[in-house]
Every structure is written in structure tokens, then in C-alpha cells.
Amino acid sequence: MYRLLFCLPLCLLLAPQSVEAPPASEQPLALPVADAESIPGGDAIDFLQKCLDHYNQQSIAGYSLIMHKQERIGGKLQPSEEIEVSFRAKPYSVFMHWLRGERLAENVLYVAGMNGGKMLVHPAGIAGKLVKVVSRDPEGEDARQSGRYPVTQLGPNKTLERTLKDWKAGRNSGTSKIEFLGMRNLREAGDRLCYALRRT
Numbered sequence: 001m002y003r004l005l006f007c008l009p010l011c012l013l014l015a016p017q018s019v020e021a022p023p024a025s026e027q028p029l030a031l032p033v034a035d036a037e038s039i040p041g042g043d044a045i046d047f048l049q050k051c052l053d054h055y056n057q058q059s060i061a062g063y064s065l066i067m068h069k070q071e072r073i074g075g076k077l078q079p080s081e082e083i084e085v086s087f088r089a090k091p092y093s094v095f096m097h098w099l100r101g102e103r104l105a106e107n108v109l110y111v112a113g114m115n116g117g118k119m120l121v122h123p124a125g126i127a128g129k130l131v132k133v134v135s136r137d138p139e140g141e142d143a144r145q146s147g148r149y150p151v152t153q154l155g156p157n158k159t160l161e162r163t164l165k166d167w168k169a170g171r172n173s174g175t176s177k178i179e180f181l182g183m184r185n186l187r188e189a190g191d192r193l194c195y196a197l198r199r200t
Helices: 044-057 125-130 141-146 156-173
Strands: 004-009 062-069 081-088 093-100 105-111 119-123 134-136 178-186 192-199
Touching (some): 044 156, 119 125
Antiparallel strands (some): 004 192, 081 093
């Protein structure tokens, strides 16, 4: 069985419209604490749909975040990574700087419509000492070796769209179970209060 602990920071639900994230110690809004036995709307998939609708209605211009990820690529579980990410909606732009666990790149910049549609990459390790910047196809082989989803598919809205599609398919086929685990302070989200969902 495959288990996924999916936590949605409250800061996602009430995402600021600036690119600067507040310090981790700040709690910008006091929100009501949900009963550990219930989830807003009563259904995890409906809840995710409302989160996606809310995000899309906000017309968020940009944001920054620290992404923690560990993926299975080509059947092999990769080491965990910690990446500082800055995003701008128009033009669609992503800058990624690896804080820990870099494999192929230390920095990546992608701006839609620029650089011939390529990412600008500062390679990791010895290659990065020899070459400062290389151009790479955002959906090419190097990109596929670095992550399950290309830089062109980054962001809470695109992540929620993929998650909703998979979770709906799992529920319809009876192959997955989704539980609401209550509200938890998540260290990776600066100890902010999060809705915790688990898919089995």
C-alpha cells in the first residue's frame, strides 16, 4: 500500500499576494480550529476543490516558499531535497535554489517565452565549477531525472489539480482511502497550523 501524508498549510488557503513570505515565527491570522473529527465541507476531495477555487479567485501575483520533496523516479527513491522557490504568475517565472540534497542543479531559472523556451541551470558539483550556466529543455531528459513534474507545472494550483484528479480516480475505483487527520502544526511550514490529510 502507498501512503501519502498531504498537509495543506493555512497560509496556502489565505496566501499573500506578495512574493515575500512572512517570517516563520509570525502567525498573521487567528483562524478557528476545526474539530479533529471533521473537515470543512465534510469531504476531503470537496475541501481540496474549495482550496483550489479559493487560490484561483485570489489572482496571486507571486510567492516564495521552501519546498521539501522526496520522489521515486524511474523506480528508485531519491534522497530528500530542500529547495527555495520563487514564483511569479506573469510572465510565468520560477527560480529554484537548492538548500540541501541537490543532484543535477544548484540553481534553475525558467521564464516563459524567454531563452528560447529553455531553463537556465547552474549545475551542481564539479560541473558547476567548470560551467556557470547551461540551457536545458524544461521537459527534457535532465529535467525528468530531477523530478516527476517539470518546472512548467510548479505551483499550488497545478499541484492541487493533479492531486484532485488522482484522488477522485482512486475514490471512484475504490483503490484508495482518504482520511482527515485533524489540524497539526507542521515544522516544514514554519510550525503553522495545517489541515492534514492522508491517502492510503
